[in-house]
Amino acid sequence: MRSYVLIRIFAALTILAAVVIGVSLGLSLAETNNIKNQENFVEFAPALPTKIMDINGELITEFSADEKREMVSLSELPRHLIYAVLAREDPDFYNHKGFSIRGIARAAMGKLIGQSLGGGSTITQQVAGTLYTDRTEYSYTRKIRELWWSLQMERRYTKNEILEIYLNYMYMGPGTYGVEAASKYFFGHSAREITLAEAAILVIQLSSPSRYNPLDNPNVARDRQRSVLDRMIEFGYTTREEADASFNAYWDNYDYTRASTSAYYSREDAAPWFSEYVRRELDTMMYGAMDYYRDGYTVLTTLDLRHQAAAAKFMEQGLAKANKEYSRSSSNRLTEAERTYVPVVDMLSLFFDLGDIHASSEAQNKQKALSRYTKTLNPVADMAALMFGIQDLKVMTASAFAELKTNTEKNVVEGALVSIENETGYITALIGGSKYDESNQLIRATQGNIQPGSSFKPLYYSAAIDSRIFTPTSLIYDLPIVFHNEDGTPYIPLNFRGEWKGSVLLYDALANSMNVPSLKVLDAIGFDAAIDRAAALLDIHDPAVIRRTFPRVYPLGLGIISAAPLQMARAFAVFANQGRDVSPIAIRAVEDRNGRVVLDTEREVRLRQRRMGSDIQVISPQNAYVMTSMLKKTVEMGTLYAPSEWGAKFSFRDEQDKRFRMPMAGKTGTPQNWSDAWTVGYSPYYTTAIWFGFDKPGNSLGVNLTGSTLAGPVWADFMREIHQGLPLKDFVKPSTGIIDVTVCTKSGLLKTPGCPGDVTMPFLEGTQPTRYCDLHDGTAARANQVNLEGMRLDTMLMDSNTLLGELKLPELRLDLLPPELQRPEPVNRPASNRSGNRTNPRTTPAASSRPPSPARETPESSRSSPIISDEEFGLELPDYNPLLD
DSSP states (O other), rough: OHHHHHHHHHHHHHHHHHHHHHHHHHHHHHTTTTTTGGGOOOOOOBOOEEEEEEEETTTEEOSSSSEEEOOOOOGGSSSHHHHHHHHHOOOTTTTTSSSSHHHHHHHHHHHTTTOOOOOOHHHHHHHHHHSSOOTTTSSSSHHHHHHHHHHHHHHHSSSSHHHOOOOOOEEEETTTSSSHHHHHHHHOOGGGGGOOHHHHHHHHHHHOOOTTTTTTTTHHHHHHHHHHHHHHTTTTTTHHHHHHHHHHHHHTTOOOOOOOOTTTTTTSOOOOHHHHHHHHHHHHTTTTTTOTTTTTOOOEEOOOOHHHHHHHHHHHHHHHHHHHHHHHHHHHHHHHHHHTHHHHHHHHHTTTTTTTHHHHHHHHHHHHHHHHIIIIIIHHHHHHHHTTTTTHHHHHHHHHHHHHHHHHHHSSSSEEEEEEEEETTTTTEEOOSOOBTTBOOOOOHOOOOBOOOOHHHHHHHHHHHHTTSSOTOOOEEOOOOEEOOTTEEEEOOOGGGGGGOOEHHHHHHHTOHHHHHHHHHHHHHHHHHHHHHHHHTTTTOOOOHHHHSSSSSSSGGTTOBBHHHHHHHHHHHHHHTTTOOOOOOSSEEEEETOOEEOOHHHHHHHHHHHHHHGBBBOOHHHHHHHHHHHHHHHHSSSSTTTTTTTTTTGGEEEETOEEEOOEEEEEOOTTOOOEEEEEEESSSSEEEEEEESSSSSSOOTTTTTTTTIIIIHHHHHHHHHHHTOOOOOOOOOOSSSSEEEETTTTTSSSSOOOSSEEEEEEETTTOOOOOOOOOOOTTTTTTTTOOOOGHHHHTOOOOHHHHHHHHHOOOOGGGGGGGGOOOOSSSSOOGGGSOOOBOTTTTTOOOOOOOOOOOOOSSSSSSOSSSSSSHHHHHHOOSSSSGOO
């Protein structure tokens, strides 16, 4: 009776199992869409990376953040890699029909007893499960569907084809798929060159890429690798001697300091900062429409790898120089402070029994010890924690690294470079910082909010030229002065190193970055004109952004705004491009895997520029040419003269071996606290902006690291490199509206034979000087007789007020003389000798005790003029003026 019941139960279970299997097979069959009549039931189209190409068609890098995969043929792989896969995953692969009864039984028994006895899936089942099911689902239904698809694959593909799909498709580590990508990620070379021990490392990734990752868990990976090699020996795929030799060689050369990162960050990339900028642009352009990580696009960019290599080389040199000099100067300052002040503090603390102050020495010693641990000992402890699997120590070292990162942002000099082609706006080179990695991804060239310092000055000088109040040779005085902001607060600007030049011409003041003359320019044209022009050149049009960016205070003239190097490069490129709009672009077009253009970025930019009509002129061609002529003086005689080796760096030879000098123009910039160092400059071909400074404000580079001494040489070296082989090209001069005039370098007036030096500068038509120099005539009789014939025609039409305003003589400070030598003030001076100008309350000489001097009033406004009146010179004039007779 008992046996009869057992038989009935067994029969019922058999029928139930048959029904379940039949239903499952029926459903699976339905999903194949009549598999027998459609042999091509799957189109194996793996995800392909997107290729980033430079302007010359050279590969920069590939994007495959989710799946880094490179296809490789089975016939190209070494035999020991295939043997390692078979030994570890499926020794009977070439004999079974897609499944293994023994494997299934082994896996089932392991589940029943709660132990891992090995997987039950064959290689075919693993491929089928990956392609057609969700392998994260743990259910009998999923296993049945996986079995069904493995049977279909065995019927459709050969064993070698299935194994090739397996080796190219399976996930094998952080962002890597397939043995080729995994081999390059872990070992730095192709799977075609893989060693026996490396093959064993790759194979164990197939079962658990996170647990057996040799970069994260080298000890666990080594044990599992050894078991794979032993199994290969067992099957006769290798010998003990070969396995041991390869194993020892691998671990003898293992780099324990390397961290496990995504394949995206460890990819080969000739321009990682530019590539990241392109990736972010693609995110914006293709969001929600295309998957550039998987769909195999080709991105045609504007980068020139030759320019990029030069940028990387010279920026690396500049950063090394900056950090070495900053470290040296900081160390000297700290040493001097400790030597001078710490003993004094300790003595006072002992004398007055101030224990807390006396403890400062001990605190400093602790700080030094902590700094030494963070920089020197912590990396060693971190490596030991990794080697010996000490998780608690790993947590402590990570905390120390976080503190080191914070200190680094404050004390390590960073830098950025961006270069664009003037006519097209192509970004040909881009450096966003010292080194691109997971912890350093701020692209400072495009995202930086940095004070440009004096490199900002040309932006409002451009407005000054258009105001026609100023010309390149306007005489202006570089002397201490007090400016009053709109709220009444005083502001006293300082020049670099506190030096003052007296009377200078406008182009000289700009070329040598004099602050007082620049602020006099800003004061004369007004904040509205200066801000409007700067915003237009920086391509800022939102009124709210303009208000936030440009404060209406006098330090604005010294560049206290926030701007990115790319914005500054664009502004200067407008000068180089005859005043026309320049739209920086990095992506020209995007093609799909079949070569069809799916995104034509450059065409869209050109159409937008065409629709701008006359508005494409940000400034007039005449203004651009005058500004370029002034900025050329920075290279010829100003702050870029020494960095360019007195112009020699821009000397080249043409095809006929004749030497020529490529025209260059630019401006350096250093804020008054020396926190940043800028150079922005251009040729008729390219514009380049370079910055050095700190990510977090608070520290100063020091007086030895400025725009001229740090950024200037890097700019000059880079510009020389990228202009190698280019023919001579000059800046385009407008055919109308410009007049070239030769003037005296001291007075800025028409040159006479007695002038000690002269310069030829362009002027907006109608603003050129018409009077001859009144400081030099070259005759010995000047003390007894004044030759007025050359000036008569210029002065006949002037009234007395205008004439007195035009006189330019140095100030004689009578109030500083001893009382017995001072001349009494004239009384009842005729009113006809006064110009009638009212006093400007905003500017007063800082070193004078006299009331504010009157300033000449212009037709446009009542702001002070750069021309100093007769009272400021302390000049007595007779009632009778022979010039007006």
